[in-house]
Amino acid sequence: MSSNFYKLCIFLLFIMASCTSENSKKEESIIENNASRVITLSPHLAEMLFNLGALNTLVGVSAYTDFPEELKNLPNIGDAFVLDIEKITILEPDIILAWESGTPRNIVDELVNLGFKVKIIKSKNLEDIASSILLLGDVVGKKNEAKKIANEFKTGIKYLKDTYQKKKKLRVFFQIDEKPIFTIGGSHFISEVIDICGGINIFSDVKQTAPSISEESVVSRDPEVILSRDVASNKMKLKIWEKFENMSAIKLDNLFYLNARELERPTSGLVNAGKEICSKLEQARSKL
Incomplete structure (x- = not known):
């Protein structure tokens, strides 16, 4: 599968899919404060953690996590469709971050049933993005950094709205x-x-x-x-x-x-x- 074709699939999956289920609803309440071993199931979640200055908490990322450059060499635990459960187990994550509009529900259910802590991150609209930044700040103990980035994001969106x-x-x-x-x-x-x-x-x-x-x-x-x-x-x-x-x-x-x-x-x-x-x-x- 080519990189560009895969990225198109991910783009479509992001905007069409949903990972809500009985297990995932149960796991939505999980907050792992100051987590030191995190796996992300979406490139954008890894990028958001990097922006928070939490690169050192990432022990595994999903396929095509290619930006920023520093994320490219982290252990790859699979893509949005097939995960390497053995590798995830070896990495011993405190928490696994899934994306609400992209991670297939069977993937979330499998991880939960295996005993992993899974936190679902919402990213459907602009308000969700600001909330997600704050939530990730809680997860990795970067609350101040998260507040700063979320406020800058809100200010930037407000400027565009007021101007255009x-x-x-x-x-x-x-x-x-x-x-x-x-x-x-x-x-x-x-x-x-x-x-x-x-x-x-x-x-x-x-x-x-x-x-x-x-x-x-x-x-x-x-x-x-x-x-x-x-x-x-x-x-x-x-x-x-x-x-x-x-x-x-x-x-x-x-x-x-x-x-x-x-x-x-x-x-x-x-x-x-x-x-x-x-x-x-x-x-x-x-x-x-």
């Missing part, structure tokens, strides 16, 4: 991938960021978090801006829209790629992703 949300509204289509065409529904955090930047997600009325849609449905909603993840191996994926010459985004030449890593991970880095989205929408407004 009341500007001229633009119809925005966000494309995850093109074969098939996946987009985001109104419940996704990227849709929330688009709204903060003064945009309107043209599929905000769709209940699914990551629906597969047709070309015709995009054209009929006539986006003024099209955004997509910047993936090096697939730079041409927005070319599929150029044949629709009467679509507003094509007439205005408003097709933009965005930093994939910051979009794919619900961390404090979303402030930077928000700045980029707001900047692209400002470029689009200048063409009206």
